Amino acid sequence: MSSTWSLPADIEIPVRHPMAPEPGAQMREHWEKCFGCGSDQPTGLGMTFIAGEGLTVEAQFDVAHRYQGGPGVIHGGILSTGFDEAMGTCCMLLANSVVTAHLEVDYARPIVLGSTLKFSCRIDGAVRRKVYSSAEAYVDGSNAPVATARALFVQIDMDQHFKDTKQFIDHF
Numbered sequence: 001m002s003s004t005w006s007l008p009a010d011i012e013i014p015v016r017h018p019m020a021p022e023p024g025a026q027m028r029e030h031w032e033k034c035f036g037c038g039s040d041q042p043t044g045l046g047m048t049f050i051a052g053e054g055l056t057v058e059a060q061f062d063v064a065h066r067y068q069g070g071p072g073v074i075h076g077g078i079l080s081t082g083f084d085e086a087m088g089t090c091c092m093l094l095a096n097s098v099v100t101a102h103l104e105v106d107y108a109r110p111i112v113l114g115s116t117l118k119f120s121c122r123i124d125g126a127v128r129r130k131v132y133s134s135a136e137a138y139v140d141g142s143n144a145p146v147a148t149a150r151a152l153f154v155q156i157d158m159d160q161h162f163k164d165t166k167q168f169i170d171h172f
C-alpha cells in the first residue's frame, strides 16, 4: 500500500469528551436516516460501533449481497462508505459535529459477500476545526487488514451547515 498522506506538524492530541461513551459501550447512530448507521434506513449499512480506549472506536457491518461490485465481492464505494462512517463516528468521541473533507482508501484484498467487515479507527490528532483519523478494515480469519484509510473531518455548526436542507431533518 502507498499513500502520500501526512499529518501536519502542528497537530495536537485532543481530549476525549468526558460525556463520551465508556470504553466497551455501544455508540449511538448520529442520525436515524443515515445510510451508514441509521436504524430508519432499510437499505443502509446498519453499522454498529463500540467505543474503545482513548480516542478509538471499533465498528462493523455485514457485507450483504446488495453491496456487490464485482462478482461476489464488495463494491469499493461501499467499503469507503464504511470507513467514512466509522471514522466519522470516532470523531464523536470529541462531542463535535463533523463532516468529511478528505477520505482516502487503500484496497488490499477483495472482500467476499457475506463477510462481516470490522473497522479499527482512531483519532490521530486535531488542528483547530480539523480532526485527522485513520483506520483499518478486517474480515474474520484475516490478521492483515483488507483495506486501510485516512481521513480529515472538519467540525461544523449543524444549524449553519444544514440551513438549506432543513426540510429533510426531523431531529438530530
Ligand SMILES: CCCCCCCCCCCCCC(=O)SCCNC(=O)CCNC(=O)[C@H](O)C(C)(C)COP(=O)(O)OP(=O)(O)OC[C@H]1O[C@@H](n2cnc3c(N)ncnc32)[C@H](O)[C@@H]1OP(=O)(O)O
Residues within 6 Å of the ligand: 030, 084, 085, 086, 087, 088, 089, 092, 096, 097, 098, 099, 100, 101, 102, 127, 128, 129, 130, 152, 154, 156
Ligand atoms: C453528517 C453530519 C452529521 C454530524 C454528526 C457527526 C458525524 C458522524 C459520522 C458522519 C460520517 C459521514 C460524514 C459524511 O459523509 S459528511 C458528507 C460529505 N462531506 C461533505 O459534504 C462536506 C462538504 N464540504 C464542506 O462542507 C466544506 O468544505 C467544509 C465544511 C469541509 C469546510 O468548509 P468551511 O468553510 O467550514 O471551512 P474551511 O474551508 O475554512 O476549512 C477548514 C479547514 O479545513 C481545511 N480543509 C477543508 N477541506 C480540506 C480538504 N479537502 N483537504 C485538506 N484540508 C481541507 C481548510 O484548509 C481549513 O484548514 P485551516 O485553514 O484551519 O488550516
